[in-house]
Amino acid sequence: MARSHTAPAAALFPGLISIELTVNGAKVKLDIAPWTTLLDALRDRMGLMGTKKGCDHGQCGACTVLVDGRRVNSCLTLAVMKDGAEVITVEGLATDGVLHPVQQAFIDHDAFQCGYCTPGQICSAIGLIAEGKAKTPDDIRELMSGNICRCAAYPNIVAAIQQAMDAS
Amino acid sequence: MTTYIGTATSRVDGRDKVTGAARYAGEYGAPDLAHGSVVNSTIAKGRIRRIDAGEAMKVDGVITVLTHENRPPMADNDEAYKDDVAPGDGSPYRPLYDGSIKFNGQPVALVLAEDLETATYAASLVKVEYEEQPHITDFEKQLGKAKALPAPAKPRGDAAKAFAVSDIRHDAEYYVPVEHHNPMELFASTAVWRDGKLTVYDKTQGVQNVQRYLCGVFQARPDEIRVMSPFMGGGFGSGLRPQYQVVLAVLGARALKRSVRLVLTRQQMYMVGYRPAMVQRIQLGAKTDGALNAITHNATTITSQYEDFHRNETTWSGLLYKSETASYAHKLVRLDLPAACDMRAPSAATGVYALEAAMDELAVALQMDPLELRLKCYSDSDQHTGLPFSSKSLRECYSQAAEAFGWSRRNPEPRSMREGNDLIGWGMATGIWEALQVPITVRITLTANGHAEVACATSDIGTGTYTIMAQAAADMLGVPIDNVTVKLGDSTLPPSPVEGGSWIAASVSNGIVTTSNAIRDELLRLAETMPNSPLMGIKTADVTLSDGSVTVKKTPRSTVPIADIMRHAGVDRIAQEKATKFGKDGKHAHNTHSAIFAEVKVDEQLGVIRVTRLVSAVAAGRILNLKTARSQVMGGMIWGIGMALHEETLIDHRFGRIMNANIAEYHVPVNADVHSVEVIFVDEQDDIVNPMGIKGLGEIGIVGVPAAIANAVYHATGKRVRDLPITLDKLTRDA
Numbered sequence: 001m002a003r004s005h006t007a008p009a010a011a012l013f014p015g016l017i018s019i020e021l022t023v024n025g026a027k028v029k030l031d032i033a034p035w036t037t038l039l040d041a042l043r044d045r046m047g048l049m050g051t052k053k054g055c056d057h058g059q060c061g062a063c064t065v066l067v068d069g070r071r072v073n074s075c076l077t078l079a080v081m082k083d084g085a086e087v088i089t090v091e092g093l094a095t096d097g098v099l100h101p102v103q104q105a106f107i108d109h110d111a112f113q114c115g116y117c118t119p120g121q122i123c124s125a126i127g128l129i130a131e132g133k134a135k136t137p138d139d140i141r142e143l144m145s146g147n148i149c150r151c152a153a154y155p156n157i158v159a160a161i162q163q164a165m166d167a168s
Numbered sequence: 169m170t171t172y173i174g175t176a177t178s179r180v181d182g183r184d185k186v187t188g189a190a191r192y193a194g195e196y197g198a199p200d201l202a203h204g205s206v207v208n209s210t211i212a213k214g215r216i217r218r219i220d221a222g223e224a225m226k227v228d229g230v231i232t233v234l235t236h237e238n239r240p241p242m243a244d245n246d247e248a249y250k251d252d253v254a255p256g257d258g259s260p261y262r263p264l265y266d267g268s269i270k271f272n273g274q275p276v277a278l279v280l281a282e283d284l285e286t287a288t289y290a291a292s293l294v295k296v297e298y299e300e301q302p303h304i305t306d307f308e309k310q311l312g313k314a315k316a317l318p319a320p321a322k323p324r325g326d327a328a329k330a331f332a333v334s335d336i337r338h339d340a341e342y343y344v345p346v347e348h349h350n351p352m353e354l355f356a357s358t359a360v361w362r363d364g365k366l367t368v369y370d371k372t373q374g375v376q377n378v379q380r381y382l383c384g385v386f387q388a389r390p391d392e393i394r395v396m397s398p399f400m401g402g403g404f405g406s407g408l409r410p411q412y413q414v415v416l417a418v419l420g421a422r423a424l425k426r427s428v429r430l431v432l433t434r435q436q437m438y439m440v441g442y443r444p445a446m447v448q449r450i451q452l453g454a455k456t457d458g459a460l461n462a463i464t465h466n467a468t469t470i471t472s473q474y475e476d477f478h479r480n481e482t483t484w485s486g487l488l489y490k491s492e493t494a495s496y497a498h499k500l501v502r503l504d505l506p507a508a509c510d511m512r513a514p515s516a517a518t519g520v521y522a523l524e525a526a527m528d529e530l531a532v533a534l535q536m537d538p539l540e541l542r543l544k545c546y547s548d549s550d551q552h553t554g555l556p557f558s559s560k561s562l563r564e565c566y567s568q569a570a571e572a573f574g575w576s577r578r579n580p581e582p583r584s585m586r587e588g589n590d591l592i593g594w595g596m597a598t599g600i601w602e603a604l605q606v607p608i609t610v611r612i613t614l615t616a617n618g619h620a621e622v623a624c625a626t627s628d629i630g631t632g633t634y635t636i637m638a639q640a641a642a643d644m645l646g647v648p649i650d651n652v653t654v655k656l657g658d659s660t661l662p663p664s665p666v667e668g669g670s671w672i673a674a675s676v677s678n679g680i681v682t683t684s685n686a687i688r689d690e691l692l693r694l695a696e697t698m699p700n701s702p703l704m705g706i707k708t709a710d711v712t713l714s715d716g717s718v719t720v721k722k723t724p725r726s727t728v729p730i731a732d733i734m735r736h737a738g739v740d741r742i743a744q745e746k747a748t749k750f751g752k753d754g755k756h757a758h759n760t761h762s763a764i765f766a767e768v769k770v771d772e773q774l775g776v777i778r779v780t781r782l783v784s785a786v787a788a789g790r791i792l793n794l795k796t797a798r799s800q801v802m803g804g805m806i807w808g809i810g811m812a813l814h815e816e817t818l819i820d821h822r823f824g825r826i827m828n829a830n831i832a833e834y835h836v837p838v839n840a841d842v843h844s845v846e847v848i849f850v851d852e853q854d855d856i857v858n859p860m861g862i863k864g865l866g867e868i869g870i871v872g873v874p875a876a877i878a879n880a881v882y883h884a885t886g887k888r889v890r891d892l893p894i895t896l897d898k899l900t901r902d903a
Contacts, residue, residue: 013228035285036285040284044284049188049191049192050189052352053194053354054434054831057831057832059832060352090186091187107178110799114351114352114400114401114402114630115399115630141843144839145838146838148836149839150350150402150404152807154806155802155845157839158839
C-alpha cells in the first residue's frame, strides 16, 4: 500500500470549496475539500450517521440517499458536485414522528436483521417507487440488486416494497 | 400466560433501525476524536526492515504514525492474547507487536490524523521496506504436508474393511474454498478516552470477551476499559474474536491520550479471519437396500502458521445416519495466511455439504430416491454415543418439506425436466446442528409502576436478541412488552459469553426465567408481612405474575397488585441478578434438524444457474418469535445459495494476496439471486433440552442447503460438480 507521491500534500490541496445543500429540509452551508464524498460529509461533517458506509466503492448500496428525489450512492458522489441539491437521508423520512410507509413496511415484514443496510435499502426503495419502473416482484428484485443485505432479508424486502407500492 | 413468546412480534429495535437512530461502533463521537487509517503489509512473509513515515508526518493534520517500533507497551506473552474463543494451539496474532510479517495485508502502521481523509492519504505515503521470505499460500501444493490431528471421534468398527465388501460404494472428494463473512458493517472501533479510562465501542459478538482481551493485552484494570456494542451490523462469526482494529484503536488512544476511531476498509476486512478452504473425502458403503454399513469422512482444512484453527467437519457423518462402522480423520495445512475462524455453522455448513452431496451420489448409485435413502438410514440415537435425542422431529421435517415442495412429482432421471431453454433440477438434503446452551447471568429490575429492565452483556448481532429478551421478560413478569427495556452489548452488565453457535436464545431466555422466578420469590417474601394477604404461605411455583399482580394459579381471584406489595415494603423497585447454568445431560443428545428441498433452473447453453425455489422445514424446539425466527432461517438458507453458487475468496499465490478483496468481485447473493424461499417450523416439544425447550436457530438455516442445491444441479444437468462454488464455467467445461 506504500505508494510514492512526489508532491507534498499542501501543494496538492486546492483549498476548501463553499457549497450549500438542503439536507432533510434544512439548509446546510459547508466549506469542504473537493475530495470529500457526500457520504463522509453527511456522516462526519453533519453527524448524520444513519447513512452507512459498507464498502466506499459503490458496490453495496448501504450509503444510498435521495438527491433531488433520485437514489444515489453517496460514497461515489463528491459533496461539491451536489452544490444546491436537495438531499434526503433516512433521518429525514419520518414526518412528525410518523414513519414513512416504506419504513413501516420494513418493520411489518421484518425486512432486516442487523439493520446496517436498512437505511440504504429504504432510500433505494423510495427511489425505486418514484421511478415507477418496477411492476412485478421480479422487477423489484432486479432493481433493488444494488443494495446488498448480508443477513439476506431479500424476500422480506420485496414484500415490504410491494406493500408500500400497493399503498401509494 | 404466554402472550408474546411464540408470536410473530415485530422487532423492538425496528424503529431505531429504520430511522437511522441505531448507532454502530464507528458512529460514536467525542470532542477529541482522532481518525485512524491502517497501512498493511504488501508481502506475505518476512520482516520489516524499515518504516519511513517521514512523508506521512509532513501532511497537515497528521498527529502521529504508530508502528511496532514506537507503539505504547503491550503484553509480551501468548496468554494475554488468548481471547475466550482462541484455538487451544498456537500463538495468537499480536497486532503491531513486532517486525515479523505473517500474512499479506497484516497491519504494519497506524496513521492517526484529525480527519479521515487526511489519515487515509497519509497512510498511502508510509514507505515500508521488507526482508522478504518465501511464502506458501497454495493449499493444494501443501496437501502432502498436512499435519494429522488427533481422531475427531472414536471410530465404530472397521470402516475400511466394511467399505471394501459393501454392495454399493461411493468414494469422492469435495472441495470448499476460502469464504469471507462480509458483514455489511465494516470492522470498526471507537475508543473514547476520558481521564485515562476508555469506553470502546466495538463491532463484536462478545463485549466481555473483548473487554477481558484488551485488559490482558494492555495490562489494564477491568474498570479502566469498558466495551460497548449495542448494535452490530452483522457478525456471522467474524466478531467472535477481537479483531485487530480494536487493538489499534486502543493503542492509538493510549498513545495520544485522546479518543480514536478506526474503521477498516472493505478490502482490509479480507485480511482477517475466514472460513477455511478444505478438501473432504467421503466413502459410503451400503447394502443394495440402501442400509449404510460404512462411513469414512476425512477432512483437510487450512489454517495459519501461527495458530491452529479447526472444527470437526467429519463427525456429523457418523452422528446423522445409522451405520455399523464409521471412521473420521482431520488434517491441517498451515499456510502464510491469517488464521481461519468460525463462519456461520462452522464445520456443519461444510461437513454436511460433503456428506449430503455424497448421500445423493449414493442414492444415484443405488437407483433409490434420495429421500427414501435418508429415511432408510434414519437414526433415532446419536451414533457416536448411542444416546437418544432429547427430541428429533427430522421425519416430520422430511415429510412436511417434501409435501410443500411437491417432491413426489420428481422424475428421478437427470435432465428429464425442462422448461424452454432451462433444465430443471430438484435436489434435497438434511441439516443438523447442536442445541447448545451456555452459563449466563440476567439482571431484572421491576419497578412499582410496572416497568421492567432486563439486562445481560449478550449481543444482538441482528439475530433478534433484544426482541426475544423483551418477549420472555414480558411474559414472565406479566407486563406489556412496551414496558420492558432491554439492555445488552455493554461489558459492565451481568456476564454472558459471546453470541455464537446458536446458543444465546436458549441461554438468555432460560436466564430470564431464572431471574424472574427470583423476582417472584422476592415479591412473595415481601408480601409475607402484609396483613390478610391471600399470598400467605403460598409457594413460588404456585403463583404467576400477570397484569401487574401476583396471582395464585389455583385461585385466580387471590391476587395482589405488585405495586401494593412494593408500597407495603417501602420500596419502589425490586432487582434480582441470577446466574443460570445448564446441567450436564448425560442421557440425551441435543440437536436441531432440518430438511431442505431445492429447485434450480439451469440455462442449457449458458450454464447460468438460478435457485428458483427453496423449502426448509426446521425442527428446533420451541420457536420464540415466528417473525424473527423465519428471517434468521431464511437468511441462513440464502447464505447456502451463496456457498453453493457464488462465494469464493481467490488468492494470487505469487504474492500470497487476495485478489477479489471487495464485495463486487467476491460474490454474495443479491436480491435478484433469490426467488421463492419457504421456511416451515415443525412442532417440536422438548422438555429435556432446557426448561423452555428452546434449541436455537442461527446456524441450522444454512446447513444442508449447499448440498440440496448441488444435488439439484446434478439432477438438472447430469453433471456432478464437487468443488464449490458451482459456477457456470465448471458446468459447461467438458468432463
